[in-house]
Structures are given as structure tokens and as C-alpha cells.
Amino acid sequence: MTSTEPRITLNPLRHRVQVTIGDTRLADTTRALELRERGYPPRFYVPREEVRMDRLTRSDTVTHCPFKGDAAYFSFDDRADVAWSYEQPLEGMQTIAGYLAFDDDKALVTEVP
Numbered sequence: 001m002t003s004t005e006p007r008i009t010l011n012p013l014r015h016r017v018q019v020t021i022g023d024t025r026l027a028d029t030t031r032a033l034e035l036r037e038r039g040y041p042p043r044f045y046v047p048r049e050e051v052r053m054d055r056l057t058r059s060d061t062v063t064h065c066p067f068k069g070d071a072a073y074f075s076f077d078d079r080a081d082v083a084w085s086y087e088q089p090l091e092g093m094q095t096i097a098g099y100l101a102f103d104d105d106k107a108l109v110t111e112v113p
Contacts, residue, residue, distance in 0.1 A: 045099035
């Protein structure tokens with residue numbers, strides 16, 4: 001049986017999303033996107049201009065998703081690969097260009113009503 005649901009859906013959020021590591025707030029936005037991909041937990045993608053990019057360092061890690069493209073990773077202090085970005089996403093996923101997603105195991109990503 002095949003699913004008629006799309007593999008990936010993107011929806012703008014209507015409330016605030018904040019990203020914190022330790023005592024540092026790295027992002028605070030009301031323009032996040034929620035990306036849902038079958039088989040994975042939902043992720044919030046935050047516009048790069050609302051992320052403290054001055055606190056993140058590009059790492060050497062790159063991964064490939066056959067549906068989204070190549071992801072570049074960013075570290076925070078001594079915490080490796082806390083966030084990733086599809087800087088040149090594949091066709092159909094261009095909406096997430098210029099956005100970062102954060103690893104829920106390494107950053108506190110919260111929705112604020």
C-alpha cells in the first residue's frame with residue numbers, strides 16, 4: 001500500500017519559536033517553518049537572519065538527503081553540529097534555503113504561545 005501523503009510538508013508557524021543552548025538564546029522568531037518528513041520528528045526551521053550566526057561556527061560536517069539536498073552543519077562553542085542548513089536545497093524544497101534547523105538533543109527548541 002502506498003501513501004498519498006507527501007513525503008515532506010512545510011507549514012509556517014503562527015507563534016514564536018526560541019532556540020537556547022545553556023544560557024545563550026541563539027534564535028527568537030515568529031517566522032519559523034515546521035517541516036514534517038515521514039519517519040522523522042517534526043523540525044522547526046528558523047530564518048537565518050533571526051539566528052545569532054555570530055555565535056555559530058561552520059563545521060566540516062556535510063550530509064546528503066535525497067529529498068532536500070546537502071546539509072551544512074554549524075557548531076556552538078564546544079558543541080559540535082548543533083544546527084544544519086540546506087543552502088542550495090533540491091527542487092521543490094527551495095523554501096528552506098536561508099533557514100537553519102537545530103538538533104533537539106543539543107539545543108532547547110521551544111514554541112512560545
